[in-house]
Amino acid sequence: MAYYHAWTGKDMDRAMTHVADDIVCEAPTGRIEGVEGFRQFMAPFAQMLTSSDLITAFGNDETAVLMYNPHTTLVQDAPSAECFTVKDGRIVHSLLVFDRTPFDAARRATT
Amino acid sequence: MAYYHAWTGKDMDRAMTHVADDIVCEAPTGRIEGVEGFRQFMAPFAQMLTSSDLITAFGNDETAVLMYNPHTTLVQDAPSAECFTVKDGRIVHSLLVFDRTPFDAARRATT
Numbered sequence: 001m002a003y004y005h006a007w008t009g010k011d012m013d014r015a016m017t018h019v020a021d022d023i024v025c026e027a028p029t030g031r032i033e034g035v036e037g038f039r040q041f042m043a044p045f046a047q048m049l050t051s052s053d054l055i056t057a058f059g060n061d062e063t064a065v066l067m068y069n070p071h072t073t074l075v076q077d078a079p080s081a082e083c084f085t086v087k088d089g090r091i092v093h094s095l096l097v098f099d100r101t102p103f104d105a106a107r108r109a110t111t
Numbered sequence: 112m113a114y115y116h117a118w119t120g121k122d123m124d125r126a127m128t129h130v131a132d133d134i135v136c137e138a139p140t141g142r143i144e145g146v147e148g149f150r151q152f153m154a155p156f157a158q159m160l161t162s163s164d165l166i167t168a169f170g171n172d173e174t175a176v177l178m179y180n181p182h183t184t185l186v187q188d189a190p191s192a193e194c195f196t197v198k199d200g201r202i203v204h205s206l207l208v209f210d211r212t213p214f215d216a217a218r219r220a221t222t
Contacts, residue, residue: 026190028210028212055194055206056174056176056194058169058170058176059169063167065167065169065176065178065192067176067192067194067206067208079137079206079208080208081176081178081192081194081208083166083167083178083192095166095178095190097178097190097191097192097208097209097210098208098210099139099208099209099210099211099212100210100211100212101139101210101211101212101215104212
């Protein structure tokens with residue numbers, strides 16, 4: 001939740017304090033390894049975010065699941081889910097699921 | 112979980128016993144209302160399913176979240192998330208998130 005609040009608040013420095021150096025993120029666009037790559041992946045998305053509604057959050061000491069509806073300048077509703085694996089208080093793995101289709105359509109429409 | 116096991120086992124009759132008549136499902140393709148429409152929406156997906164790995168499941172009496180990786184004849188890995196709202200033991204609302212992109216690409220490739 002601290003990670004979610006930080007990045008949706010566009011505070012990427014703070015967000016990355018919750019992320020392990022060797023994070024592995026499986027995203028629709030592919031696999032990202034390492035906190036620097038992960039930050040570069042998330043930053044543009046955070047930048048175009050206007051707000052985000054948290055739909056649900058569950059978790060225990062090792063695993064957390066968030067579903068949220070981010071509103072962006074490109075796509076108004078982009079329901080997303082993330083499953084985090086946490087070790088020593090940091091995210092070591094993230095499985096990110098969202099539908100790329102409306103983003104691709106919006107990008108095509110603006111170019 | 113009973114719903115998940117039923118539909119991934121391709122037992123749509125059994126799966127629908129866990130679904131309320133007036134279910135509302137928000138899927139990437141749009142909003143589906145009513146159990147008949149929902150069944151028609153899920154059946155083709157169940158049909159092309161070869162197996163499904165459950166990634167995580169959390170919930171309480173009212174809300175459940177599942178993340179799973181369905182393997183289908185069309186797309187090998189299609190990580191998906193569902194947030195269910197349950198009332199009187201039946202699913203009254205489902206928010207379904209998955210990436211349509213690989214499905215659309217596979218359909219284009221086969222036609």
